[in-house]
Structures are given as C-alpha cells and as structure tokens.
Amino acid sequence: MRTAIVFNHPYEASYCNAILNAVTKGLKNANHEVDLMHLDNDGFNPVMSSADLKAFVEHKPIDPQVIDYNQRLEKADHLIFIFPIWWDQMPAMTKGFIDRALCPGVVYDHHPRGFGLVPLLKKLKGVTIITTMNKPKIMYSLFNGSLIKKAMLRSVFKTMGYKNLNWLSFTSVKSVSQKKRENWLINLEKRFSKFN
Template sequence: MDTLIVYCHPYEKSFNHAILTKVTVALTNQKRNYQIIDLYNEGFNPIYDQEELRLFHEGGTHDPLVKKYLALIQTASTVIFITPLWWNSIPAMLKGFIDKVMKEGEGLSHTVSSTGIHGKLNNVKHTYVLTTSTSPKFYLRFFAGNAIKKVFINQTLRQLGMRGRHWLHFGKITNSSYARRKQYLDKIEGYRFK
C-alpha cells in the first residue's frame, strides 16, 4: 500500500472531515493508492483491559482492529494523520491508537533496549500530521508547550521510525471565515503528498 490515512474525529460534518475529503481528492488526483483508518467510525476501543495489557508485553493483542491497523501501517510508505487538537494535544482516541497498535517486539513497530526505543516503521518515509484547533498555532507553539510538535511529532513518531515528518495546522477554527476555510481546503486539495 502507498498511503495510509489515520482519521480521528467523531463528527461527519466537522472541518476535519472536510480535510479528509480534500486529502482523498488530492491523493486520487495524484493517482495514489490509499486506505483510511477511521478510528471513531470503525469503533476502535482505545482503552486497555487487563488481558490486552498483558499481551502487549508479548507483542500480542486480542483486538482484531489492532492487528489490522499494525499490518496496514507496516506496509505504508506515507502516513497521514488527520486530527483535532483538544486541550493542546491529540485526542484520547489517537493516543489510544498509538498506545495499543504500536507493539514492542521483533517484526512489530519498535523494540526497547537499555539505550532506548528503536523504531521499526522505517517503511514510512513521509509522515504528515494535519491538525485543527480553536487556538492559533503561535499559541500552541509558544504558550501551550508545543506538545503536538515536541512530543507527538518529534518524539513519538520519530521513535517509531517514521521519517519525513510534516505538520500542517489550521488554527482559530471557531472564528474562521468561510473564505479562510475554503482557502485552506483548496491548499490541501492541491498539496503534493510524497
């Protein structure tokens, strides 16, 4: 598979869904093969139970979606995350996706040694994180700790071995005009994903 989209929003009429639509148009126009993981629509359970946590340390799972999602991410050369930022970070659903799907072990997403985490998702050559928030980007970066860039993109995704990481953000969504939203969506539709 060429491109995997990980979509994390529960509402079909959200701006995030409009972004998802434009991303798929862009990929189709570029004649790219893609698949969508729609975490909410597919009923992904981001919560560990005792058995899932026990199996984690063996690289296992009893959740069929975890197996499916890990197999998809292991075969993608490009991964595109589409998510809102809630309380200055990714939603619990996406955090649960990372927690449960990224399994430790040979042939999985990463290994852990005395020197740290060693990512195994080197197949992912380009990673895009498309976010929205009520806060402007400068506020997220300079006053709210820049968790999305510092932790999720530059640490978590890097530790998993995902390369070519890019962040595209649409801030101040609540008070944005129709014209500004359309301009951003047009930009996404014309964006050249690698």
Template sequence: MKTVIIFDHPYTSNASENVPHQRSFLAAVYKQVQTQLTAEHGEVDLIDLHADHFDPVMSAQDLANWRRGVPINDQIADYQARLLDADQIILMFPIWWEVMPAMTKGFLDKVYSKGCLYEAGSMQTKLVKQPQIKVITTMSTPSWLYRWVFGAPLLKALFRGTFLKTRLFHFKWYGFSQVEKKSLAQRQEMIRKFKV
C-alpha cells in the same frame, strides 16, 4: 505510493458537508487530501477510528498482550499490517486541551506497540519503508499562543516522544487554527488550496 490515513473525529470522515452539528472542517480537509492523493495515482487506505468503533482504553488483558509483543486483538493486528505496508502515514485529529483526543492516543498506545511495530530494546521501528509521517490538526487556540506560550506539546509528544524516538525522521505538521472564526467562503478557500 500507499498512504494510510488515521482519522479521529466523532462525526467521522463522512462529515464534510456543511450540515450544522454534523459537520467537521477536518472531514472536509480529509476529502480534499483523499482527492489530491487519488489524482496523483496514490492508494489511500482510511482508518476511521470512530466509524470502526475503535476502543482506545488499554485493559489489563490488552496490556498483558502488549507486554508480550503480540497484537491485542484482530482489529489491532489489521491496523498494524496496514501501517507496515504504508509509504506515508497521515494522522488527522482536532487538538483538545492542547493535545490529541483519546482515540488518537489510544491508537498510538495499542497499535504502535513494541514487538509489533518497533523493537522493545533498541526502540527501532519495524516500519521498514520509513514512511513519511504527516499530522493534520484543527484547534481553537491561536497558533502563536500554542507554540510560544504552551510550548507546542503535540510536537513534543508525537515528533520527539514517539516518532523520533523510534527513528522515524520524516515528520511534518499542518495545523489549522481558529477555523471557527473564518467565514464559509474563507474555509472553502483554505481547503481548496491545501495540499499534503
């Protein structure tokens, strides 16, 4: 099974070690997921948005290409080809102000585009393998507050507003909440036990 992981964190996927101001719990989770999937004889294809210097901003020329249903640039065309070949797609990012960061939003805007990865009129996905979509997030907001007070806006935007709309039905969200309040030993145990 081929898994494409879209990783969005300013410190990149290499920040899994416990180095102050250069560490990311999300990167440590990525390392665990990559190890798990490789052990299961899966192929892991990493798209590390910050390491790739991905530009999330949609320019006027980008939008003109998007409207014509052609890839915006070579990097986008490469990402699209990799997604078309995926059996599983995993998005990994921190939740900031209750939604995804700019890199992830820009990735969806520019890469998951009409004419390239879904049909413009019917909204039918072109991802013919019907990949499993998994989302792994970290956030400071308590889980109960995020779901019951804020209404889980990420689920509305990603599951209902993007994937369900384009008929990608296999969606699962794994959320890590308030990790910064855990001890190092507790964080390490959470990562050790985590499986996608």
C-alpha cells in the same frame, strides 16, 4: 504509493472531515492508494486493558482490530493523522491508537544494545500530522509549547527512529473567514496531488 490515514473526529460535518476529503482527493489525484482507518466509524476502543498490556509486553497483540491496523501499517509508504486538538491535546481515540496500535515488535523495537528504539515499518517513508484548533497559533505555541509536536512527532515517531515528520496545523478555525477555510482545503488538495 500506499498512504494510510488515521482519522479521528465523530462529527461528519466537521472541518476535519473536510480536510480528510481534500487530502484523500489530492492523494488519489497523485495515484496513491488510500487506506482509511476511521477510528470513530470503526468503533475503536482506546482503552488499554490488562490483557492488552500483557500482549503489548509480549509483542503479541490479541485484539483483532489492533492486529488489522498493524497489518495495514506494515503496508503503508506514508502515514497521515487527522484530528482536532481538544484541551491542547489529541482526542482519546488518537491517543489510544498510539498506545494500542503502535505496537512493539510491529512498529518499533528496542535497540539491541539496550538503549533507544529502532523503527520496524520498513516501507514507511514519513509521517504527517494534520490538526485543527480554535486557539490562535501563537497562544498555543507560547502558553502550551506546541504539545502535539512534542507528544507525537518528538516523543513518539522521532523516538522510534522515523524520519520525514511533518505537522500541518490549522488554527483559529472558527474565527477565520469561510473563504480562508476554503482556501486551506484547496491548498491541501494541491499539496497532496503532488505528494510522492
């Protein structure tokens, strides 16, 4: 299987990077081919320009980086996002990837009957979102209604018609013990070592 990972965190020593390493190691243990789209290292521009929007409407991306990401998404059997939750939402680069790289005509299209969307990534079997945050889980859920679940799983991928959608949320990251953070990484590696 080929797993595409969309990663967004600018700090190399972040816990998100540790998660990326654990997930990648697990996937490779399971003989997955891993395709990393590191938005920060790639210098991805999240801003939709007027030319980008025109291309978006015409279903013909013009940015070489977006075209490259599109081609790689078409080859993926599974898609994983890894990013921190800042101010209750995803960072700008992740949002920009959704806006600019999840292109109509490539990732989804409008239903021929005129209502709803249909998925176009025929190989894609599922999407997993892995996030970190310093807020406690119950606070994020009660006061913010689990915005990532609503914004990414429901509003984006479920609306497009994709199945097998999962969200792994690591909360209170700074306040939990080092041992707990280490155990999370061990369990992630084990989880993705059995991934199919």
